[in-house]
Amino acid sequence: MNNIPKLIDIETHRTEQSGSLSVIQSNTHLNFPIRRVYYIHSIEDDKARGFHGHKKLQQCIVATSGHVTLSLEGYGKTYSFELDAPNKGVLVPAGYWREMSNFSNDAVLMVLASDDYEPKDYIHDKQEFYAFDANRTNVEKVGYLAMHRRYEEFRLQLQQVTEEVLDETSYIMGPRLEKFEESFAEFTGTKYCIGTGNGLDALEIILRASDIGAGDEVIVSAGGFIATLLAVMRVGATPVLVDCTPWGNINPVKIEAAITNHTKAILPTHLYGIPAEMDEVRSIAQKHNLLVFEDACQAHGAEYKDGTCGALSDAAAFSFYPTKNLGGFGDGGCLTTSNEKIAQTAKKLRSYGAAIKYHHEIVGFNSRLDEMQAALLQFLLPYLPEWNAKRRELASLYLNQLSVIEEIELPVVHDHSTPVWHVFPIMVPKDKRDAFCNHLTKNHIGYNIHYPLAMHLQPCCSHLQYKAGDFPVAEKLAACEVSLPLDPYHTTEEINFVIKAVLAFFEHESAKN
Numbered sequence: 001m002n003n004i005p006k007l008i009d010i011e012t013h014r015t016e017q018s019g020s021l022s023v024i025q026s027n028t029h030l031n032f033p034i035r036r037v038y039y040i041h042s043i044e045d046d047k048a049r050g051f052h053g054h055k056k057l058q059q060c061i062v063a064t065s066g067h068v069t070l071s072l073e074g075y076g077k078t079y080s081f082e083l084d085a086p087n088k089g090v091l092v093p094a095g096y097w098r099e100m101s102n103f104s105n106d107a108v109l110m111v112l113a114s115d116d117y118e119p120k121d122y123i124h125d126k127q128e129f130y131a132f133d134a135n136r137t138n139v140e141k142v143g144y145l146a147m148h149r150r151y152e153e154f155r156l157q158l159q160q161v162t163e164e165v166l167d168e169t170s171y172i173m174g175p176r177l178e179k180f181e182e183s184f185a186e187f188t189g190t191k192y193c194i195g196t197g198n199g200l201d202a203l204e205i206i207l208r209a210s211d212i213g214a215g216d217e218v219i220v221s222a223g224g225f226i227a228t229l230l231a232v233m234r235v236g237a238t239p240v241l242v243d244c245t246p247w248g249n250i251n252p253v254k255i256e257a258a259i260t261n262h263t264k265a266i267l268p269t270h271l272y273g274i275p276a277e278m279d280e281v282r283s284i285a286q287k288h289n290l291l292v293f294e295d296a297c298q299a300h301g302a303e304y305k306d307g308t309c310g311a312l313s314d315a316a317a318f319s320f321y322p323t324k325n326l327g328g329f330g331d332g333g334c335l336t337t338s339n340e341k342i343a344q345t346a347k348k349l350r351s352y353g354a355a356i357k358y359h360h361e362i363v364g365f366n367s368r369l370d371e372m373q374a375a376l377l378q379f380l381l382p383y384l385p386e387w388n389a390k391r392r393e394l395a396s397l398y399l400n401q402l403s404v405i406e407e408i409e410l411p412v413v414h415d416h417s418t419p420v421w422h423v424f425p426i427m428v429p430k431d432k433r434d435a436f437c438n439h440l441t442k443n444h445i446g447y448n449i450h451y452p453l454a455m456h457l458q459p460c461c462s463h464l465q466y467k468a469g470d471f472p473v474a475e476k477l478a479a480c481e482v483s484l485p486l487d488p489y490h491t492t493e494e495i496n497f498v499i500k501a502v503l504a505f506f507e508h509e510s511a512k513n
């Protein structure tokens with residue numbers, strides 16, 4: 001994502017007595033740790049240098065003295081920078097051809113580099129560089145996700161964080177977790193965030209901390225991922241399903257008919273990163289004196305009216321499973337709440353029922369977000385708004401360009417919601433889904449189905465005695481949904497490649513009729 005060269009101002013402090021001091025810090029000013037520094041100087045007049053590309057190396061180039069012109073080429077574009085002051089630098093991302101010219105006699109060019117010297121990282125031949133560049137921009141296949149690119153971009157910084165945590169030798173319930181909990185609570189606009197081992201545990205802990213158990217009923221959307229239901233069943237309560245809106249979120253119109261004397265809470269999911277209609281849900285809950293929780297496991301940063309998902313109810317669960325909008329490097333989760341009682345009980349529940357070590361007040365379990373995950377998530381969190389914006393930008397390409405296809409249905413979002421497109425779902429006619437998916441595969445396009453069997457028809461729910469036909473909207477979603485590639489690290493070209501393939505399939509289909 002960060003592949004555009006950029007001129008930066010280097011933080012400079014000046015005093016009358018002692019001149020100027022300029023500072024470059026990896027974490028604050030660069031997107032990479034500095035592994036190597038070299039400088040170019042004593043250049044004879046009119047000598048040009050460079051004439052090579054780097055595949056992975058990232059650099060920050062500063063003329064600490066004199067003047068030089070830096071020309072860069074990559075991703076089909078050219079850039080030129082005049083470097084003539086020690087408080088200016090150019091960030092050169094990986095994969096650019098570079099040439100330096102117009103050196104003044106006194107030029108000293110300092111290069112801060114992200115890696116050690118590695119001959120294999122160089123491309124010396126310009127034609128070879130063009131082939132490398134074209135290979136990156138020519139799309140021949142599109143993976144469902146592009147998570148490896150995030151890792152490539154931040155590889156060195158993530159490794160640095162990992163090393164720091166290893167060195168600290170405090171691996172569970174330490175300062176890294178505390179810091180992340182503070183940051184994520186602030187991000188969602190809640191008072192408390194409590195890290196857990198995963199999203200399912202966060203849901204279960206919320207229910208237990210709210211005294212929901214055997215004999216109680218919790219209303220859940222029939223569209224969605226099984227974890228929401230499993231959490232209710234794991235605390236011994238009964239999930240009561242209501243049919244969903246076409247895109248899987250709970251249909252508020254169906255809720256009141258499902259309320260009984262045993263109902264304790266409503267637990268909507270913000271499925272695919274699209275906020276559920278919380279105002280309607282909350283007003284029904286208020287009328288019947290019920291708690292409201294959110295399954296926000298797919299909705300990090302999604303907004304509904306004036307609030308952020310995670311702050312729209314009594315408590316919310318998040319997952320940091322690697323593919324999530326804020327995904328870690330293993331399992332992880334948390335709950336957010338502004339309810340002190342839920343927060344305090346949840347803190348005990350996640351750690352053997354103890355608020356003070358070895359003093360076990362309640363029957364808890366072991367479900368904690370470890371220091372390594374917390375530290376890595378803390379590093380990633382500031383990028384989440386940018387990634388979500390990119391998801392929205394790519395989703396709008398789909399929404400605009402696929403709307404001409406009469407046979408498919410595209411997700412509908414209310415103006416008062418800002419989704420985060422954890423998934424970009426479309427619905428295709430159910431008798432064409434297999435052929436459509438085969439077409440994507442033949443065109444080397446990844447896809448997913450969320451989810452092929454509606455929850456009420458899953459074998460693990462058979463004791464609830466639902467049957468086919470009970471929730472027609474959820475069943476239709478299960479039969480027709482296809483998730484198209486969407487990742488903040490996908491390029492516009494890649495999404496356009498998918499769009500072209502989708503259009504081609506349906507043009508061919510309509511030609512058959």
Ligand SMILES: Cc1ncc(COP(=O)(O)O)c(C=O)c1O
Nearest residue numbers: 198199200225227228297319321
């Ligand atoms: C809607 C929803 N709820 C709950 C979960 C459970 O999260 P985890 O996998 O971290 O347990 C997920 C994760 O896939 C999810 O998508």
